[in-house]
Structures are given as structure tokens and as C-alpha cells.
Amino acid sequence: MPETINPLRYPGAKRSLVNYIDALLDANHLQGCTFFEPYAGSAVVGLELLQRGHIGGLVLCEKDILLYAFWECVFRDTDALCNKIQDTPITIETWQQQNQYREVVSLDQADLLDLAFAGLFFNRTNFSGILKANPIGGINQTSRYGIDCRFNKAKIIEIILRLSAYRDVIEVNCNDALQFMRTQNARFLRQNCFAYFDPPYYEKGSEIYRHYYTNQDHIALAHYVRDVHRLDWIISYDDAPFICGLYSNTGAQYQPFFLDYTCASKVRTQGQELLISNLPLPPFPARIVESC
Template sequence: MGRNLTPRREPLSPLRYPGGKALLAAYVSGVLEENYLSGCTLFEPFAGGASVSLELLRLGFVAETVMVERDPLVYAFWHSVFNDTDALCAAIEACPVTLDTWKLLQPAREVDDPAQTEYTTLQLGIAGLFFNRTNFSGIIGAGPIGGESQSSNYKIDCRFNKAKVIRQIRTVAAFAPRVQIHFGDAIQFLQASAETLATSFSFVYVDPPYYAQGKKLYRHSYTDADHVALATFLRDQGYPWLLSYDDHPRIRELYAFNQLQLQPIYLDYKVKSNRRAQELVISNLVIPPPVYDGDLSQQASLALAQ
């Protein structure tokens, strides 16, 4: 049966992420429970804000999580959270949240590989967090909140509550012994982990870039060919996996093959739109319908799409 979904008062993830999936974690926990996968190792090959991994760790539905991230700044942030927590928090305290800092950090956005740069991982991690908290909609490749003129009522520091961010970092850093973070391409990592996934008690949660708006939201977005490659890859995998996507006709076409479960859901958040986002959850497992409490217009919940 579906899991009753109630949002947490404060998200675990310190990152503001376009299409963040904190609300989906309770649904995924129900999928794990329904399929006798509680206590498994969760693989999240498109980590992003890592909301699902973190919440499932908190809830105790997974024993550990393996996260993969292609954006070097996002990867460096998570690496710093779990491996250099004190230094990261100290750097946040000391960092002026100003347009001058934003300009000073611009060269970090040109880094493509954290292993091939003069920046340390910690420096890249600070840059990733800074852009995430000070850019429009949390998009690392976007401009600063308030614009470079800072003439808006909303200034560059309006989404950067240092005390809250540090509190979130220290909370999730407690999961460090149960977290692995890797830099790289999602499909390549899953291919390299094929034997582990086939022989271990594992579950893969796949949250790729949106099909329709991916280019606007992510620095490492997918082309149509990339989306095709992912669908082709997942079709041949026998280990349990679940995929979340924007509800786009092309995605329905790509995943219209046998023995897949497809569930339309509503996620009550806004992504460059004034409408509730309808998404698809697709899996090779039995997936239950989502359950919600109360009026969808008043609660951040999941509901069956009409």
C-alpha cells in the first residue's frame, strides 16, 4: 500500500536544488518496504541535492548510500561535508556573502574535473555552496539573486542563512560512515559497479536531469541521445531500480517497454512555473500509488495525478 507522506519542517540537504526530491523520500521508503528492500545499500547516481539519500538514511530505510555527482562543484561540496566538516563550516562562517565574493569565485565555475585544477576540493566545495545559495533558484550556472546591480528587494544574501546551513551540514555529516561520494558520469559508474549491484543487497534511485527544462536548470544537462542511452541502459538491468522524471511525452515513449511500473505523481513545488509539477516514477519493481493528507492546495504532499 502507499505511504502516507508528510514533509519535514526543515530539509536535511543544505543545497537549494531545482526539482529537489525531499518530498519523494517517503514514497521511496514505501517502495523499499513493499519490495522487502529495507536495510539495503542505496545507489544515487545523480546525487544533486541528495535529498532522497539523506532522508532514507535518517529514516533508517537504507544501511548506507553511494552517491555519484557529475558537477565538480556539487561533488566537492558533498565531499567536504562528509570528509572535511569542520573546515567547511569554518569557511562558511568566514565567507562574506557579497557580490564581490561572487565575482571572486567565478573561475571556479570553469573547473570541469576536481582532480585537474589548482583549487582544493574544499575551495571548490565552498564555491559550489556559495553559488547554490546566492544564485537564482539555486542554479550554479545562473546569475546572482538581485542581479549584478543588486537593485532588487531580494539581495544576494537572502537565501544564505549561515547558521541554518551549518546546522544542516553538521546534521548530515553524522552520516559520514555510511556515505560514499564519487565524481563522475552516472551510467559509467553504474557500468563499473555492475558486479556489486548484481550480487549485493542494493537499490538504485535514478533522478536524471529533466527532459524539458534540463538545459536551463543544470550545468551538465542531457541531450535527447543521453536520455535514450539511459533508458536503453536501465532496460537491461536486473537489479531493483526506480527512476523519477518530468512527465514528458518523450519520456513516456522511452520507457514504454514491458514489465515496467509507471506512476504519475504530483510534487508540490515550483520549478520555473506557477503550477504544481507533475512527474513520473518508473520502476522495474512493484510501486504503490502515493497517498496524501488533506487539501493539495494547502499541503506539500504527493497525490495521484488525475
């Protein structure tokens, strides 16, 4: 695959699904639709489909304040964000200064641009891009990999500037995914819409995400997609018996696929993942390797 135009690294990023979802949209006459990513994260699927010209608009929703602020500034305060990236040293001292923003729980507690930079900074300097993790190289920076090894300022700024050209067809929202989607019912009636749900992993979510799901949250998502009208959707999950049980009586289609996560060219994790949809799902082509 050609290089992804995306400024974020992200645990569980599903770039491997872009071609599959693109083909699914085409098979169901959904190209040109309004594409929803209610668990935006790196927004890798929607952004690539938008760059291909295969969707008409992208609606992102992200509960994590740092990630919401980042995407909001990419599209609404581009120059200021790029200037801050250029002017800020990528050091362990900066990492320690940015730590205060990991404690922010409300958008009125800090400047949006500061939150946006913190989201990008932790994503590019922490282990595997996990916002709650420690920095690459450790606090004492004793590793041969330093904190700045994944922070190529020129490349990140170039990508942000390229993405900002899509600002007129992208919406960014800060909300709980299901709360936000429940406000969109009228839109589903008047527009051709498709949603890609990529909720926190069932097995490892609490280790990776700042906002992870309880069993009740996973149940709530299953109930939502069962009851929503006039919306086509697909969900990607880790393949866990609990999750399969939630959708077994909904009439949803299932398709397993295998994803290997690698770091520094070594396999870290192998596992079967699961696609669930209210559309017919063709077989997934092959085992996919994702780099962290």
C-alpha cells in the same frame, strides 16, 4: 513534513518522494539496502532515508564538479568547510570572485575545498539554487531580496555537522552516472541494492543544469535499466511523450504525480511528473508543493 536536514536548495529536488520511496522499499523488503543516487544533486532522498535509519548505506555519484566537491568535503573535510563558510562574506563581490570556479572542468584545476564552497555559495545565492544562474537580487543588488537572504551561515553549518556524522556509511563519487553504475555490477550481485535515478529533466534540463541530457543520453539510461541485472530501481522524470516512449516496451511500471514548484508563496510551475520502476508502483497520494 518535518524540516529537511539538507544544506542545499536544488531545482527539481524530490523531497516529496521520500515517503513514497520509503514505502516502496518497505513493501519490497529492501529496507536496510545500499541506496544509490547516481544523479546526486541535493541527494535529498537518500540523505533523509539514511537519517531515518531505513537504508544501510548511501552511494552518491555526481558529475558536476562543484556539487561533487561539496559533498566530498561535507563528509571528508567537514571542519575546513564549516570554517570557510563562517569566514567568507556573502556579498556580490564574493559572488564575482567565485565565478572562476564555474569554469573549472577538472578536479586538478583547483583546490577541492574552494570548489566545495563555490558549489554551496552559488546554490544558496543564485536564483532557485541553479548553479548557472545569476545571483538573487541581480548583479546590481537592486531587489528587496539580497544575495544573502538564503544563506543562514549558522543553520547551514549546523546541518553540515549533523550530516557529517554519517560519513562512515556514505560514499561520494565524481563521474557520469551511467559510467559509474556500470562499474557496480559485481556489487549488485553481493549486496541488497536499490537505485533512485533522477536524471536531468527532458523539457527544461538545458535551462537548469550545467550537465544536461541529449536525446541520446535519455535513450542510454533507458537501455541501462532495461539490461541491468540484480538491481531494483525507480526513475523520476518530467512526463514527456519522448520519455514514455522509451520505456513503453520495457515492462516497467508507470505512476504519474503532480508537483507544483513555488517561490515566495506563489506558484511558479505546475506539471505532471512520472515515476518509472521495475517494481510495482502504488498510486501517488496527492499533488505536492515544493518550495524553491
